[in-house]
Amino acid sequence: MEDTSSRQTRDRILHTAAELFGQQGYSGVSMRRIADACEMKAGSLYYHFGSKDEILSEVLNLGISKVMAAVSQALDELPDTATAPEKLRAALAGHLRALLEYSVFTSANVRIFGQVPEVVRQANLDARRAYETLWDELLAGFHAGGALRADVDPRSLRLMVIGALNATLEWFDPARGDVDGLAARYADVLSHGVFRREGE
């Protein structure tokens, strides 16, 4: 990735568009608003992108690749001796950091994917499936290793976990709370449940 001035404005457009899409929805944001926020005119956007859909598509794809990289890295940094609960917590933290801390693309993806034109949604599905596979393999490892309870389906668990994480976007403010602490609490509840055990 070269770092020309053209590339910089291109990135700025994508970053701005992701922010606005996440706040107001796809149709709620016009090309002129994006251009305004980039201190440009609407027509100039078309030098860098062929259409509004093309911006959206790139925003969505970036969203998945960022969160996928974050989770992969979090898992890679773990020692080989890490237990299943430790791996789970690391993966949660990776996902939450991308979602809440540094990736407007990931948060935009989560927020607007459901209301995006069919064509663009299709173009994002491959990336999404790859990310889901990452999780499925992690959870399948837990399952195969006997760490998971036998009556917990790994695939359903993936949907539940990722869903629960994505929902934090609606209320968690990273400026007022610690993301890693949040991940730890989620991992704890998921691992051990919320109710006191008998005999405690």
Place this chain on the structure above:
Amino acid sequence: MEDTSSRQTRDRILHTAAELFGQQGYSGVSMRRIADACEMKAGSLYYHFGSKDEILSEVLNLGISKVMAAVSQALDELPDTATAPEKLRAALAGHLRALLEYSVFTSANVRIFGQVPEVVRQANLDARRAYETLWDELLAGFHAGGALRADVDPRSLRLMVIGALNATLEWFDPARGDVDGLAARYADVLSHGVFRREGE
């Protein structure tokens, strides 16, 4: 609530708008599209509603009141002898039934609340707070009764639970799965966690 013919088309407009808003976002749906789906002309909508925002506002408020009624009823139908896990499961089932099975208003609310004009969001906040209080009281009851683990904060738990439930909207298809079963699995994971206990 009288059942005049005017009231019926009014309800039809609200129902249709909720469906479309949930699928395409608020700005993604025009008055003409709503009117089309209702077999009317756009201008006629203004006989029943003062503006598009007014439709949206009513959709959002209906969404909360429906899910609140569903959870209240699910809890009321429980015998007084019900345990904390049983109450939790009943509340989850009520929320999920409204969200996934019969209330397009609730699902629309969950999907678009984050990207709605400021004024309309404010107008929905009172209802939302009332619903949150319902959950807070339930969980505070668990806490006071000693059912909850001491290191689990009831308020954080509420955010986690409702978020996890709302996220099912993105993948669960009520035509292909059993909502009560889903609620049972969620309640089970939340209650006891996903990992095998030592000594099992």
Place this chain on the structure above:
DNA sequence: GAATCAACCTAACGTTTGTTAGAGATCAGT
């Protein structure tokens, strides 16, 4: 049967939408 009313339609308003063509600006290489 004339008058009244609720419910809907028609036709238009001013604005905003995504997009395009072509004209300017900026700057590096010669």
Place this chain on the structure above:
DNA sequence: ACTGATCTCTAACAAACGTTAGGTTGATTC
């Protein structure tokens, strides 16, 4: 100083937007 490429602007296009005023319809009331 000139050329060419790169980047942005201006100005406009047709279409769609939310909204409104006034007319048409069919049923109800006197």
